[in-house]
Amino acid sequence: MATRVVVGAQWGDEGKGKIVDLLSSDADYVVRYQGGANAGHTLEFDDKKIVLHLIPSGIFNGDATCVIGNGVVIDPHALLEEIEEVEAMGGDLKGQLKISGSAHVILPYHQLLDRVKEEHRGDDAIGTTGRGIGPAYVSKVSRVGIRMSDLFHPKALRKKVRDNIADINEALQHVYKHDPIEADPIIENLLEAAEQLCPYITNTSALLHDAIKNGKEILLEGAQGSLLDVDHGTYPFVTSSCPTSGGACTGSAIPPTAIDKVMGISKAYCTRVGNGPFPSELTGKAGEKLREAGQEFGATTGRPRRCGWIDLVALKYAVRLNGMNELALTKLDILDDFEEIKLCTSYRVDGEETEVFPLDLPDVENLEPVYTSMPGWNQSLEGCNSREDFPAKAEEYLQFIERYLDVDLTILSKGPKRSETIVL
Template identity: 70%
Template sequence: MSVRVVIGAQWGDEGKGKIVDLLSDKANYVVRYQGGANAGHTLKFDDKKVVLHLIPSGIFNGDAHCVIGNGVVIDPVALVEEIKGVQEMGFELKDRFFISQTAHVILPYHKLLDQLKEKRRGGDAIGTTGRGIGPAYVSKVSRVGIRMVDLLDKDVLRSKIEQNLKDINFALENLYKEPVLDADELMSELSESIELLEPYICNTTELLHKAIRNEESVLLEGAQGTLLDVDHGTYPYVTSSSPTSGGACTGSGIPPTALDKVMGITKAYCTRVGNGPFPTELLGETGELLREKGAEFGATTGRPRRCGWLDLVALKYVCQINGINELTLTKMDVMDGFEEIKVCTAYKLDGEETDVFPLCLDEIRDVEPVYTSLPGWKNSIEGITSWDELPSTAQSYIRFVEEYLGVKFTIISTGPKRSETIIV
């Protein structure tokens, strides 16, 4: 039995989907524990690319039971579309897919408020996907949220929607100068989704505790990355949930004492979507080259990702926050052809050098990265599946990162396909 958490160790988009798909082959349960349909996990099978937003990536591998935990906020319409897509590919969800009855629901008014707030912020916009994630978490924390279990009782659901619309319509009419929403229309929009989702809604916390008692293997899958964590990330340019190992426990109902492996996923370089500080960002030709070679465009929005050198100061902080005891390196093949590869090993702040990641937004914005240059490699490593086949300079790059962090890599990805992987 093992309970492993897979953590995004940067600003998200680290390639967690492929790794969860790979690891799920030996997992009895794969659990998504936070976030919403703002995250996209891209999987590649042969020449077919699949993007999942809510269903755990393990749905395509083995006989794993896939769970959406209580920490996720769910857009019912989007989830139904995703379920239909998976079924059309020939994968069965009956008795394999479960939705927490205490997960909160994203309603049309959450998406509308998300978009209106971003527009109102103007130049200070956070850079959200407009999928209603933040406002849904606001409803949850404000204790006016609607949970999946509420969808099963139409009278309860209508009552809660009508109560919430009193405040929402007041804001729409008076603050945003937008048309008000109608409870009947919202109920009608949800009706088909509710009917299709009802068989999957259950007490997933008890389901997972039973699995642990039976010594079954559980794999916990996060969305986004630690540097977007609402508590530990580059606030306020963060997501609205906790993609950390701590968030894995609160978002699934599994206690911290049950965790025995915490895997951090990092690219061989850095990317970020949306606004916010990014110390190693490259604005010139090198950044464009990384974006082009790495196909760095959002799986959910298609937005181009900002690119930069690997930031070991930030990565060390992430390892500490999560208690990471194993690492995976993705997109190693993107570094092919660089004569010189830089990694950030310290920051300069107010004239002094530090290896401590600052928590104040203004300080993170003001840091100057201090780089160590490492030799690159000319030969392509795409598709390599053995450590010994890696060029010596690629091996040295990996060992340098391991020594700095004090954590070993157990998986190295050399391409998007499941097969293009080195197990160290």
């Protein structure tokens, strides 16, 4: 039996979907443990391509039961659209998809609040996707959230939604100068969705505890990345949940003692979507080259991603924070045509050099990255089917990363398809 957590080691978009899809062939359960439809995990297989936002990325490879855990916030209509899309591609969700009754529901008023709050912030906007993720988590911790289990109780559900909208309308009218919203259409749409979703809803905590007891293989899938963690990321430019390995426990109801492996996923370079500090960002031609070669546009929003060299200081912070004992490096092929490749190996803050990732926002915003330069390998990795096949310069690059982080690379990805992956 093994329970493995797959964690984004950067600012998200590292290729977690592909790696989870790959690993799921040996899993009995694949569990998405946090975030919402603001995350997009892209899968490519058998000349097909799909972007999953809520359904775990193990749905197409093997027979694993796919669980949407209690730490996820769910837009019912987005989920129903995704179910329809998965089934159209041959996915069989009947009996294979399970949804935690403790997962919270995103409603239209969360999405509206998300948008008006961002507009209200002006130049200080966080850069959210506008999908209602943050406001849904606010409802959760304010103890006024609607949970998936509430869909079984229409009478009580109506009252809860009406009470919430009464409070929200006060804020909309008097703080944001926005027209009030009506409760009835929201309630009726939710009850309509409930008819289709209720068969999937269950006590996933009991389900997973039995799986652990019976020695099953469990794969926990995070969304976003460690540096977007609400507690440990570049606050306030973070997501509203805990993408780290600690969040895997609270978001799935699996105890820490059951986790055997933590695999971090990192690109061979670095990207970030939205606002916030990005020490190794490239704003010139090199950044544009990375963006175009890597097709760095958000899977959920289509926004162009900011691009830069790999940041080993931030990556080592993520390794320690999550207790990573495995690392998958994706998009190695994007560096095929670079004469010179740089790696950020320290920061200069107020004239002092450090290898410690700072957690105070002004320090992160004002630091200067210090780079180590290496010659590029200047050839395609397409025909490389093992690490021994890699060009010498590529192997030197990989060895440098392993030594700096003190973590073994266990998966190397040189393209978006399952077949373009080397498992070490």
